[in-house]
Amino acid sequence: MAVVVTSISNYLTLLKEDQVDLKKYALEKIDSSVDEFWSEIVSSLDLIKTLSNEKSFSNRDLASLVLSKVYYHLGDFSNSMSYALSSGSLFNVLSKSEYVETILYKFIDEYIRQRNTDGKIDDRLESIVMGMFDRCFKEGSYKQALGIAIECKRLDIIEKSIAESGTVSSMLAYCVHLCNTTVNNRKFRQQVLTIIVRLYLTQEKPDYINITQCLIFLDDQKEITNILLSLIRKDEDSLLLAYQIAFDLFQNSTQLFLKNIRNLLPLEKSTDGMDVDEIVADGYESRVKKLDSILRGDITIGLNLEFLYRNCNIDMHILQSMKATSELHKGAIFYSGTLFANAIMHAGTTRDTFLRGNLEWLMKSTHWTKFSAIASLGVINKGHIKESKTLLKTYLPSGATVNATPYSESGALYALGLIHAGHGEEITEYLLEKLRIPNVILQHGAALGMGLAAMATGREDLYEELKEVLYTDDAVAGEACGIAMGLVMLGTGQQKAIQEMLTYAHETQHEKIIRSLAMGLAFMMYGKEESADVLVEQLLTDKDPLLRYGGMYTLAFAYCGTGNNDALRKLLHYAVSDGSDSVRRAAVTCIGFILSRQPEKCPKTVSLLAESYNPHVRYGSAIALGISCAATGNKEALDILKKLTTDTIGFVKQAAWIAMAMVLIQTSKEQLAEAESCRKLFATCINDKREDTMSKFGAVLAYGIIDAGGRNCTIQLHSPSGHKNMNTIVGIAMFLQFWYWFPNTHFMGLALSPTYIIGLNKNLEMPVFSFKSNCKPSLFAYPPETKPQTNNQVNKIETAVLSYSRRMTTKGALSSSAMDIDTKKADEKKEKEAQDAKKLEEEKAEKEKEPEPTFEKKQNPARIVPKQLQYIQFDDSRYHPIKRTPVLGVVLLKDQTPDQPEQLVVKEKPETVVPASNGQQSGTHASNTSTTSSHKDKDLPEPQPPQPFEFTD
Structure with a gap:
């Protein structure tokens, strides 16, 4: 029968003996029982410490190990770690005990801290951590080793853990993911990506798509060019891959980056203005030209235009409701709000039907309101690059236009910038010419247009021209120049420019100029991280x-x-301590940018700030949620925003409406019930006469945002490959400056990205092909169209008849028979309307009885929202995408049966008709208003017939 040990006091007594062997024996027994009797050992700690410190004692390390375990049980991890280091090799990292696991993680944390602070690292600590890495390799825990190595900044271990894993491809992809999500130091991230690229290139079949994504981070245009040129020399699969990489580069790179790659291509002659259809299909030279055309963005921009034009699904009743509200209220705020909402709703669609249908209303605009009205054409026609001047020729400063004003001309220059945003090589010189005209109003529009067109090009000549206008110290021109200087030098971090802008900000007395220079400085530090x-x-x-x-x-x-x-800590500090409300509002707002890749964290971070006594902090909390949780439908964020819509301060409710629209963009009621209820809240707010003016303005903008781009655009601050979406980030930041200057609202057009899958063949043509969406069609369908209330119109008719009857009875002008006829007609009309309503209800009930299909076949090109990607399955028998996983955007297709004739999708050209200042139309396809306005796509439903009416004298 086993003896149960209830005490180890006898072993503790042996520690006092003079014989070394007895002490060793006692320590061995105590070590094996320390987990059970540690509380008893505490009374003898001083004695064990003496043995641990006695240099002549041969078992000092064993005594240290016992002390480490006792201190571990006491919760004193610092002493436990110290004595564990002193125990040397007796601290076995291969052991699976709770003590070893806990202390080992403490050692790793300490090692990471010392590595990141460049402190001197104890050799014993280094040995323990290296032992832990060896343990991971023996157990096959390569991902764990990789994660710890990244935190420790051990490049050698990173490379070893990937190379020896046996699944190099998946480990490389995992490492790229960690770089994008956990590595905060930009310099170290670049070192890791360099290793990743090198390991990728050693593979038998390198993943060139991921390689080029890494090279974008490394800003290595030369290596990307070499990869592209090597691929187009090979077989058809490699050619398709090269084209796919080029499309991805255009989506994820800056204008300057793409220009540098194009300059490295061996082009014999310029391809400016060349249509892809005119390029010969065979030969290396034609492939290079196609590559250049893709990198210029001509194809992507053209596809965006065609897609948005073809699929525009705007509810015009909403806009008419907004217009009616603007006519009821005095002041320009609702007028401007309706213009902004219309521009955002139709962003990139080229459809200006609403403006052309309301020319008299549009002509009411004056001064800066006219500036905004003309500039809205730039948002609507975003990307219509080839015909931008033709679109705006009625308004552009040419000296020949009748009734032209500096405000309309300046708005047209701003519109040019919005059309050419991030793609302005063709228009920059024209805008520069107009910037030199000595008129501050024209200079305002020209500067904004130039900043947009030359965004992130780093052109010092444009910067110097803008600086000259800035130094005239005019508030109107200087405000635009400060912003434009930052946009041109976006992300360059050029110290000379920073110093000049900062110096002038201290010298000038104009608040508008100081604020614009402050924003310009922010743009220059885009993506610089610790360098800023x-x-x-x-x-x-x-x-x-x-x-x-x-x-x-x-x-x-x-x-x-x-x-x-650290960045979040600073923002939170200033959000609650700064003496300026504007600074506090900006601090909270910017939390949304920092957490834009981790939207689930933002509601928790700002939940208390959303209850602040300061309305500016509450405003910032709402906008932060809108930025970080854009297009996510985050429930926690919506709960906070709903509370803020009942705030007592108008501008707080304004922010809540706008943020709610950003969160719910492209979200259907089947995905989230709040999507429908929030739309009703927007409408209620707009039509409520008692609602605060600023709140109404926010609801109007919210309606524009939630239906942005014909309901085919979303807001994404980051691409699926992990790159920041520069246009979106800049667009949102400048959109928020509408607080100070309403025309900045148009920058929201930059923040919108079309959501589609468009398949192209090797000739960059759009073939007829289909794929499956394995979910119910209603899950990602457009919201239903609202219908105008007919009940109110019937009531008005009844009242008119009664009033007419009463008046005529008083005068004796109508006989009783006439009155009876009118009454009978009204009753017949009521009965007919009731029958029609009943019929519609029956038809609706019949449709509801039919079971909804569980999948849907999508045809090229197809509207696909980001959340729908998980349901997409490419099952076409003829065309297979070159990319393995479904992603939004352009997808190159491999033809499995190239011998058979291809059927191509019929293209539809966007309209280029715009309203002229004199009430007439102008454009390349001008026709009478009724003809153009009645144009409908073949895919769009026929309009309902008008309600019956009777005309009386």
């Missing part, structure tokens, strides 16, 4: 609140999407 820390600190400690305001956005742009804790 010096400027951030300088701005955050400035006495001028306008520069501190810019400091918040500088922090946001530098660390956008990184989730950096």
Whole structure:
């Protein structure tokens, strides 16, 4: 029978003996029982410490191990780690005990801390951590080793864990994911990506798509060009891959990056203005030209235009309701709001039916309202590059236009920039010419247009031209120049420009100029992360609140999407402590940018701030949720925003409406019930006479955002491959500046991305092919069209008849028989309307009885929202995509039966008709208003017949 040990006091007594062997024996017994009797051992700690410190004692390391275990049970991890280090090899990292696992993780945390602070690392600690890595390799825990190695910044272990894993491809993809989500240091991230690229290239079949995504982060245009040129020399699969990479590059790269790649291509002659259809299909030279055309963006922009035009699904009743509200209220705010909402709703669709149908209403605009009205054409025709001047020729400053004003001409220049945003090589020189005209109103529009067209090009000549206008110290022109200088130098971080802009911001007395320069400085630090820390600190400690305001956005742009804790800590500090409401509002707003890649964290971060006593902090909380949770339908964010829609302050409710629309964009009621109820809330707010003016303005903008781009666009701050969407980030940041200058609202057009899958063949043509969406069609369908209320119209008719009857009875002008006829007609009309309504209800009930299909066949090109990608299955018998997993955008297709004739999708050209200032139409396809307005796509439903009416004298 086994003896149950109830005490180890006898072993503790042996520690006092003089014989070394007895002490060793006692320590061995105590070590084996320490987990059970540690509380008893505590009384003898001093004695064990003496043995641990006694150099002549041969079993010092064993005594240290016992002490480490006792301190572990006492919760004193610092002493436990210290004595574990002293125990040497007796601390066995291969052991699976709770003590070893806990202390080992503590060692790793300490090792990571010392590696990140460049402190001197204890050799014993290094040995333990290396032992842990060896343990991971023996157990096959390569992902665990890779994750710890990344946190420790051990490049050698990173490479070893990938190379020895046996599943190199999946480990490389996992490593790229970790780089995008957890690595906060930009320099170290680039070192890791360099290793990844090298390992990718050693594979038998390198994944060139992922390689080029890494090379974009590394800003290595030369290597990307070499890959593209090598691929187009090979077989058809490689050619398709090269084209696919080129489309991805256009989606994820800046204008300057793409231009540098194109300059490295061996083109014999310029391809400016060349139509892809005119390029010969065979030969290396033609392939290079096609590659150049893709990198220019000609094809993608053309596809965007055609898709948005073809699939525009706007509910015009909503716009008419907004227009009616604007006519009831005095002041330009509702008028401007309706113009902005219309522009955002029709962004990129080229459809200006609403403007052409309401020319008299449009002609009411004056001064800066006219500037905004003309600029809205730039949002509507975004990407209509080849015919941009033709579209706006009625308004552009040419000296020949009748009734032209500087405001309409300036708005047209701004519109040119919006059309050419991020793709303005063809228009920059024209805008530069107009910038030199000595008229501050024209210079305002020209500067904004140039900043948009030359965004992120880093052109110093344009910067110098803008600086000259800035130094005239005019508030109107200077405000636009400060922003434009930042846009041109976006992400360059050029120290000379930063110093000049900062110096002038301290010298000028104009608040508009100071604020615009502060935003310009923020743009220059886009994506710079720790490189921006010096400027951030300088701005955050400035006495001028306008520069501190810019400091918040500088922090946001530098660390956008990184989730950096230090950046969040600074923003939260200033959100609750700064003396300026504008700075506090900006600080909370910018939390949304920092957490844009981790939307689930934002509601928890701002939940308390959303209950702040300060309305500006509450405003910022709403906008932060809108930015970080854009297009996610996040339930927690919506719960917070719903509370803010009942706030007592008008501009807080305004922010809540706008943010709610951003969160719910492209979300159907089948996905989230709030999608339908929120639309009703927008409409209620707009039509409520007692509602606050600022709140109504927010609801109008919200309706525009939730239906953006004909309900075919979304807001994505990051692409699926992990790259920041520069246009979206800049667009949202500048859109938020409408607080100070309403025309900045048009920047929302930059933030919108079409959501589609478009398949192209090797000739870059659109073949007829289909794929399956394995979900109910209603799950991602367009919201149903609202119907105008007919009941109110019937009531009006009844009242008119009664009034007429009463008046005529008083005068004796009508006989009783006439009155009876009118009454009879009204009754017949009521009865007919009731029958029609009943018939519609019956038809609706019949449709509801039919079971909805569980899948849907999508035809090329197809509207696909981001959440729908998980249900997409490519099952076409003829065409297979070159990419393995479904992604939004352009997909190159491999033809499995190239010998058979191809059937191509019939293209539809966008309209180019715009309203002229004199009430007539102008454009390349001009026709009478009724003809153009009645144009409908073959895919769109026929309009309902008008309600019956009677005309009386």
